Amino acid sequence: MKICIVGAGAVGGLIGTRLAMHTEAEVCAFARGETLKALNTQGWRLKQGEALLNTPTRASAEARELGPQDLVVIAVKAPAMLAIASQIGPLLKPDTIVLPAMNGVPWWFAQGLEAVGGKPLQSVDPGGAIARAIPLRHVVGCVVHLSAATAEPGLVVHRNGNGLIVGEPDGTMSPRLKQVHDLLSEARFEVTSSPAIRHDIWYKLWGNMTMNPVSALTGATGDRMLDDVLVRNFCSAAMLEASAIGARIGCIIDQDPEARHAVTRELGAFKTSMLVDAERGKPIELDALVTAVHELGRRTGVATPFIDGLLGITRLFAQTRGLLSA
16 A cells, blocks of 8 residues: 655654554655755654664655555645645546544535535635645544654654544545555554544534633643643633534534533643644644634634734734734
8 A cells, every 4th residue: 555644744743653663564654855965865753662763765846756556644834734735646546535633624624515615624625725636535533642752853753642533524434444454554543433523523623622722821720721720711712613613513522511620630730732733933733723713603603702802912912913814
């Protein structure tokens, strides 16, 4: 099986290294800059506890050099997705599976969803360009429940978690879904095949759509945000709005915000990914985490004053600091 990892950063590098080390697949990478150079000179590198997993790979900034693949794992940050979609056409053949291992609402989320008209979300796929480049028939959805970081270009450190949820957008338990499940299990991930992958995406989003932007705005770790009653109550109010949207689109959240906060509290004094990006001066994933929820609220007729306020303030914060993609 031929597999290409698009975006060999923390999550992509972790998945790529595990697949290369533990399966018979031929695993290459679509990368650029220092990561590209590191992969071609030092191969896949993953620090797993005290062990360093290392194996050669082939990487290129030109999709045509890598050729058609059986599986394409997309692990880029959401702001980069539009540019990536325009470049990876040569990786796709009619039966290529595309597995987006990304944060927030993916570009394909509203396609085929009658409650919102079935059209792409402008917030994450302006003009439907990504949907045209990567038709829905290629997509198997994915939710990432693990944490990793890059110590240097091409060197990934696995922090915690080992879970991946995969599922067909239409909810079927297809042969190709089983193929993806078995492959990732062989790569030593804890894999769940879901009949409701949109719900799994929405549930994860429900927990981090507030914590991420609030942390970027305040510089606070998770424990401090939850310890502040006013901040926690604000987050809860926004989460209740997202729950109402979920009910309209078939993604019912059967949990109250305080129960979800208790789960988040177990992570301790952690920095969210958006806070880390803001500190590094990198574009933040605001559209996939918040703007898309705002848009879904408009499409479903759900009032979202708390989400709207959070979006407006965070967007202004990002604009003044150059943290939004052009």
